[in-house]
Amino acid sequence: AQSVTQPDIHITVSEGASLELRCNYSYGATPYLFWYVQSPGQGLQLLLKYFSGDTLVQGIKGFEAEFKRSQSSFNLRKPSVHWSDAAEYFCAVGANNAGNMLTFGGGTRLMVKP
Amino acid sequence: DAGVIQSPRHEVTEMGQEVTLRCKPISGHNSLFWYRQTMMRGLELLIYFNNNVPIDDSGMPEDRFSAKMPNASFSTLKIQPSEPRDSAVYFCASSPQSGPAYEQYFGPGTRLTVT
Numbered sequence: 001a002q003s004v005t006q007p008d009i010h011i012t013v014s015e016g017a018s019l020e021l022r023c024n025y026s027y028g029a030t031p032y033l034f035w036y037v038q039s040p041g042q043g044l045q046l047l048l049k050y051f052s053g054d055t056l057v058q059g060i061k062g063f064e065a066e067f068k069r070s071q072s073s074f075n076l077r078k079p080s081v082h083w084s085d086a087a088e089y090f091c092a093v094g095a096n097n098a099g100n101m102l103t104f105g106g107g108t109r110l111m112v113k114p
Numbered sequence: 115d116a117g118v119i120q121s122p123r124h125e126v127t128e129m130g131q132e133v134t135l136r137c138k139p140i141s142g143h144n145s146l147f148w149y150r151q152t153m154m155r156g157l158e159l160l161i162y163f164n165n166n167v168p169i170d171d172s173g174m175p176e177d178r179f180s181a182k183m184p185n186a187s188f189s190t191l192k193i194q195p196s197e198p199r200d201s202a203v204y205f206c207a208s209s210p211q212s213g214p215a216y217e218q219y220f221g222p223g224t225r226l227t228v229t
């Protein structure tokens with residue numbers, strides 16, 4: 001079975017600083033990888049996804065993520081954080097043998113200092 | 115498109131009462147998911163349906179929980195009897211097709227408080 005680990009529960013960055021959120025997965029084959037964002041009181045919204053091809057994927061709101069098979073990682077990055085990026089971020093993995101099911105990480109709560 | 119619609123948005127009930135949460139998926143979507151989110155356990159998949167058929171309900175915590183999808187545009191999650199430990203935010207999500215490549219679209223959630 002697949003699993004996802006987000007090592008950082010909380011991260012605080014200054015507005016304008018760069019951001020990297022870590023995600024490590026466990027799965028025997030090529031996974032389907034997702035990053036979702038959850039603003040307070042809202043449901044989850046897809047930021048980006050990776051299935052195959054170019055290992056650097058671009059998403060909405062200026063986010064990108066890089067798939068590194070050798071490290072089993074799919075870290076999320078943004079070059080310059082805005083105050084509106086404060087939210088909780090979830091990494092998720094899907095698999096061919098799991099139907100539609102996604103396995104979510106525990107989430108990373110991002111706080112942005114002015 | 116209106117997105118995934120959930121009702122009610124907030125529900126406060128007393129222990130022992132029956133609670134019914136409702137979800138309307140995005141029109142044309144074939145898969146529907148129910149999740150529960152708590153501080154302690156994070157985001158948990160309770161059950162999911164493909165073409166109105168329950169596929170995996172291994173995440174349903176116990177017999178007090180039941181879910182139905184009588185047609186493609188409506189699903190319910192029922193808790194009977196409710197307990198304080200059921201307090202959580204319950205999300206419904208839908209997906210256009212079956213398969214891991216398809217994005218799940220989440221509703222705004224129902225915040226349930228059982229006193």
